[in-house]
Amino acid sequence: MSAPSQAEPARRSARRSHRASDEGIHYSRWFWPSFTIPASIWLAILFILPLYTVISIAFGTVDPIFRGPLPIYEPWWWSGEQFGRVLDDSFGFYRIVYIHTFEYVIVASALCLVLAYTVAYYVARYGGKRKTLLLALLIAPFFISYLMRMLAWINLLDSEGYINKILTFLHLVPHPIDWLSGRPSTVIMGLVYGYIPYMILPLYAFLDRIDINLLEAGRDLGAGPARTFFRVTLPLSRPGILAALVIVSLPMMGDYYTNNLLSGSPKTTMLGNLIDDAVGSTGQGNKAAAFVLILMALVLIPMLYYMRSTARSLLTR
Amino acid sequence: MSESVFTGPQTRALPRAGGGFVRRWVRNPWRRPTILATITWAYLAWSLIPLVIAIAVSFNASRSSSAVHLFSLQWWWTDPSDSLLHDPELHSAVIQSLRLSLATMAIAVPLGVAFALGIDRWHGRLATGVNFVMLLSFVMPEIILGLSVFFVFSFLIKFVPLGSTAQILGLVTFQVSYPVIIVRARLLSIGKEYEEAAMDLGATPRQSIRAVLLPLLYPAIFASAAIVFADTIDDFVTVRYLSGPVSSEPLSVKIYNFARGQPSPAINAAATFMLGSTIVVAAVAYLLYRAFTKGQRTGAGLGDLATQF
Numbered sequence: 001m002s003a004p005s006q007a008e009p010a011r012r013s014a015r016r017s018h019r020a021s022d023e024g025i026h027y028s029r030w031f032w033p034s035f036t037i038p039a040s041i042w043l044a045i046l047f048i049l050p051l052y053t054v055i056s057i058a059f060g061t062v063d064p065i066f067r068g069p070l071p072i073y074e075p076w077w078w079s080g081e082q083f084g085r086v087l088d089d090s091f092g093f094y095r096i097v098y099i100h101t102f103e104y105v106i107v108a109s110a111l112c113l114v115l116a117y118t119v120a121y122y123v124a125r126y127g128g129k130r131k132t133l134l135l136a137l138l139i140a141p142f143f144i145s146y147l148m149r150m151l152a153w154i155n156l157l158d159s160e161g162y163i164n165k166i167l168t169f170l171h172l173v174p175h176p177i178d179w180l181s182g183r184p185s186t187v188i189m190g191l192v193y194g195y196i197p198y199m200i201l202p203l204y205a206f207l208d209r210i211d212i213n214l215l216e217a218g219r220d221l222g223a224g225p226a227r228t229f230f231r232v233t234l235p236l237s238r239p240g241i242l243a244a245l246v247i248v249s250l251p252m253m254g255d256y257y258t259n260n261l262l263s264g265s266p267k268t269t270m271l272g273n274l275i276d277d278a279v280g281s282t283g284q285g286n287k288a289a290a291f292v293l294i295l296m297a298l299v300l301i302p303m304l305y306y307m308r309s310t311a312r313s314l315l316t317r
Numbered sequence: 318m319s320e321s322v323f324t325g326p327q328t329r330a331l332p333r334a335g336g337g338f339v340r341r342w343v344r345n346p347w348r349r350p351t352i353l354a355t356i357t358w359a360y361l362a363w364s365l366i367p368l369v370i371a372i373a374v375s376f377n378a379s380r381s382s383s384a385v386h387l388f389s390l391q392w393w394w395t396d397p398s399d400s401l402l403h404d405p406e407l408h409s410a411v412i413q414s415l416r417l418s419l420a421t422m423a424i425a426v427p428l429g430v431a432f433a434l435g436i437d438r439w440h441g442r443l444a445t446g447v448n449f450v451m452l453l454s455f456v457m458p459e460i461i462l463g464l465s466v467f468f469v470f471s472f473l474i475k476f477v478p479l480g481s482t483a484q485i486l487g488l489v490t491f492q493v494s495y496p497v498i499i500v501r502a503r504l505l506s507i508g509k510e511y512e513e514a515a516m517d518l519g520a521t522p523r524q525s526i527r528a529v530l531l532p533l534l535y536p537a538i539f540a541s542a543a544i545v546f547a548d549t550i551d552d553f554v555t556v557r558y559l560s561g562p563v564s565s566e567p568l569s570v571k572i573y574n575f576a577r578g579q580p581s582p583a584i585n586a587a588a589t590f591m592l593g594s595t596i597v598v599a600a601v602a603y604l605l606y607r608a609f610t611k612g613q614r615t616g617a618g619l620g621d622l623a624t625q626f
Contacts, residue, residue: 027438027522031522032434032435032437032438032439033435033439033443033444034435035431035432035434035435035436035439036431036432036435036436036439036444036447037435038428038431038432039428039429039431039432039451039493039497040432040447040450042428042489042490042493043450043451043454043490043493044450045474046466046469046486046487046489046490047450047453047454047462047465047490048450049469049473050462050465050466050468050469051465053465053468053469053472053473054461054464054465054468057468057472069472071468071472071473115356115360118353118356118357118360119356119357119360121353122350122353122354122356122357123357126350126353126354134357134361137361137365138361140365141364141365143547143592143595143596143599144368144592144595145550145551145569145588145591145592145595146551147551147553147569147572147573147576147588148368148371148572148588148589148591148592149367149368150576151371151572151576151584151585151588152367152368152370152371153367154576154577155367155370155371155374155585156367156370162370180577193363193364196364197364250456250458251458251459253458254458254459254460254461255460256460257553257554257573260577261573261576261577264577272460275460275464276460279464279467279558285468288464289464289468292460292461292464292465295458295460295461296461299458303453303456303457306456307449307452307453307455307456310452310455310456310498311448311452313502314498314501314502314505315505
């Protein structure tokens with residue numbers, strides 16, 4: 001290492017700037033931070049400012065003439081009237097919507113987990129020579145739009161679709177079943193179908209990384225296959241399971257389109273539908289903003305957990 | 318009697334080598350791999366067959382989604398009014414989809430790559446905060462993000478009208494975190510040695526980035542460009558809130574609007590077209606990726622990248 005480059009770190013460390021890689025290469029203090037400036041400004045204007053606008057609208061007032069929302073940007077003038085009304089309704093009129101949302105999301109996530117874990121476990125442990133083919137088939141839904149996949153089910157479940165054709169042909173049902181109007185089972189099936197690919201791949205990656213020697217150690221010490229699974233594999237995969245559950249339940253909480261496409265009935269309304277409907281109708285802007293804030297509060301903890309696991313995977317590999 | 322007592326245990330102890338799948342299954346259906354394999358293949362059938370049928374419907378010479386007729390391109394371009402090519406609304410929606418995706422890709426990828434480079438080497442409290450915001454935009458449910466951008470354009474930044482500009486601005490906000498995460502994963506696997514070697518040999522920081530680091534990052538850049546393109550062309554949540562006149566609605570929004578209201582095989586054709594364009598872009602990205610990672614032992618594979626989400 002040359003002499004000048006040794007002198008520099010000493011001078012710089014006093015200024016609390018970072019020492020790039022400690023190996024004798026020195027960038028000016030603002031060299032690397034300047035790379036982040038464009039995206040940071042972008043996010044400040046189009047991510048942070050919008051979130052603040054939502055808060056300002058939720059705690060704002062209503063235009064007395066046009067019925068549109070009047071945002072209040074100064075926190076000291078915020079009025080809790082609109083937000084309070086929505087909160088009251090949440091414990092009264094809309095309570096059933098929250099119950100539905102949690103019900104569907106919990107049932108769908110649980111079904112996703114059981115199915116995804118089984119498939120991921122099979123591919124990771126017993127994939128063998130077919131592993132590449134299996135992985136390709138598992139990745140395929142990633143490249144197929146969510147809409148296309150819902151459209152496929154609309155075609156199938158239609159009153160003249162294949163499912164009803166087969167059921168009536170086999171005389172299992174006397175008349176075609178109206179699957180697509182207000183059936184919770186259809187909505188849950190749609191949620192599972194839509195989000196399960198996002199769960200299988202992370203679970204597969206996690207299970208694939210489990211050291212086979214640990215399983216063999218369990219077997220050598222006298223545990224049967226079932227015991228090895230429940231005492232070794234399952235505990236080891238707990239962080240993967242948690243991350244996978246968060247990955248699917250976060251978007252499910254804000255989902256309104258699966259419900260609109262596969263049911264479209266008020267009988268199965270979820271929180272996302274409340275938000276989407278409020279945006280669409282005049283004079284309900286404050287309500288939409290308030291629901292957005294409530295949704296954000298509900299998903300805050302899983303969101304932070306997901307951020308932590310993403311950040312960790314970027315630091316250690 | 319004595320014979321069966323004799324042969325009984327023997328057959329169980331030494332299962333015949335030629336026992337086929339069905340016989341093995343009948344003997345013990347609960348053998349672990351068999352039941353797991355059955356579930357896995359059943360899952361794959363459930364996940365892929367509906368899509369095959371939906372694609373087939375777009376080539377079917379009938380309006381019904383189950384009556385099978387001859388192969389036809391009626392819903393693609395033969396039909397003079399209802400086909401994807403001739404329905405003016407669908408036709409312009411295809412162009413709008415491609416325009417939004419290309420513009421979003423062109424803005425989000427450079428922004429994200431630069432951010433990833435900077436945040437990877439910048440440490441300190443401010444860097445942690447900036448990184449936190451970026452990750453927050455990655456995990457935020459899309460309905461929250463799309464609506465908040467819609468509100469900001471309706472109340473605060475009023476000079477941006479709803480329509481293409483607003484849509485692109487919103488989409489970039491939602492997509493910019495993909496290149497950041499993919500490129501950072503790649504930076505981690507590259508390490509700092511190559512750059513340092515370049516600079517030991519006399520390159521300036523700028524040169525070492527341009528001539529050494531950037532080429533090493535090409536695979537990650539292509540992968541993220543493909544993901545941003547595919548995700549944008551499929552997006553309808555953000556885009557729908559930010560669309561102004563009907564002409565600014567891309568194909569995804571049309572499909573969403575028509576899917577329940579007036580289903581037509583032309584909608585299936587539209588969805589199949591989107592699927593096709595995604596596959597083309599993914600294939601191009603994969604080929605570029607392969608070309609640029611040739612001869613490298615390490616590096617994030619596509620499988621690794623997919624597991625980021």
